[in-house]
Amino acid sequence: MGRTLKFNIFRFNPEDPASVPHMDAYFLEETDAMTLFIALNRIREEQDPSLMFDFMCRAGICGSCAMMINGKPDLACHTKTKALPNEITLMPLPVFKLVGDLSVDTGTWFRGMNEKVQSWVHTTRNFDPNAEEERMDNALADEIYELERCIECGCCVAACGRANMVPEGFMGAVAFNRIARFMMDPRDQRHNDQYFEVVGNDDGIFGCLGLLGCEDVCPKKIPLQDQLGMLRRKMGFSQVKHLFAKIMPGKKSA
Numbered sequence: 001m002g003r004t005l006k007f008n009i010f011r012f013n014p015e016d017p018a019s020v021p022h023m024d025a026y027f028l029e030e031t032d033a034m035t036l037f038i039a040l041n042r043i044r045e046e047q048d049p050s051l052m053f054d055f056m057c058r059a060g061i062c063g064s065c066a067m068m069i070n071g072k073p074d075l076a077c078h079t080k081t082k083a084l085p086n087e088i089t090l091m092p093l094p095v096f097k098l099v100g101d102l103s104v105d106t107g108t109w110f111r112g113m114n115e116k117v118q119s120w121v122h123t124t125r126n127f128d129p130n131a132e133e134e135r136m137d138n139a140l141a142d143e144i145y146e147l148e149r150c151i152e153c154g155c156c157v158a159a160c161g162r163a164n165m166v167p168e169g170f171m172g173a174v175a176f177n178r179i180a181r182f183m184m185d186p187r188d189q190r191h192n193d194q195y196f197e198v199v200g201n202d203d204g205i206f207g208c209l210g211l212l213g214c215e216d217v218c219p220k221k222i223p224l225q226d227q228l229g230m231l232r233r234k235m236g237f238s239q240v241k242h243l244f245a246k247i248m249p250g251k252k253s254a
């Protein structure tokens with residue numbers, strides 16, 4: 001006989017003036033290979049059609065099902081109940097705007113972040129639609145792809161102490177990962193000082209507390225720590241150049 005699981009689920013509809021934040025309890029018999037995706041759908045179909053949560057791909061690809069699972073951000077579709085105790089507490093991700101219950105609006109936050117870090121190739125070259133596709137060294141393409149694997153789930157943002165303190169401002173490790181990706185790309189003509197203008201501040205790399213909660217929770221295992229370290233070194237050098245230029249405005253730094 002399988003376990004009976006108890007789900008404590010956060011409930012609140014910000015659109016309903018009569019709604020107050022509270023927890024509801026639901027019970028389910030665990031089945032083989034049950035995921036939180038299966039469990040939540042069964043609860044909604046069999047017990048409470050008003051329960052709000054997000055899923056799209058069910059395969060760890062779209063990033064829409066991230067939530068706090070027993071206090072830790074993770075993807076609900078790839079979390080097996082077998083890996084969890086009998087009692088499971090589900091909360092929406094912090095930092096992002098709550099849509100209702102377990103559903104949050106990550107899209108607006110990510111759009112703002114991508115605009116802030118100017119997440120596109122900057123080049124003065126004109127686009128020629130008839131030109132042959134440009135070749136890129138395989139090893140470099142692999143390195144860029146490694147950072148491109150981010151699914152914008154928001155787990156690293158939810159786990160970040162600084163992003164929780166400054167939800168509207170702090171860019172988060174996911175933004176540093178984006179910058180690192182464009183720094184690697186030979187088609188992007190920006191130089192370090194231009195990247196410094198974007199991330200060389202307290203909302204960027206200098207606001208990061210460096211405790212690396214972000215990397216620990218990334219479901220795609222993106223090497224966020226390496227990108228943080230690399231950016232810190234490069235931006236630190238640019239900061240020294242900026243300070244030097246302020247102290248000795250007439251002199252050119254190396």
Ligand code: SF4
Pocket residue numbers: 156159160161162163172173207208209210211212213214215
């Ligand atoms: S290392 Fe920086 S970005 Fe990562 S969780 Fe800590 S403060 Fe946030």
Ligand code: SF4
Pocket residue numbers: 149150151152153154155156157173174177217218219220221222224
């Ligand atoms: S870096 Fe990882 S945890 Fe952060 S948004 Fe991308 S996939 Fe999610």
Ligand code: FES
Pocket residue numbers: 054055056057058059060061062063064065066075076077078
């Ligand atoms: S539903 Fe797409 S990542 Fe979980």
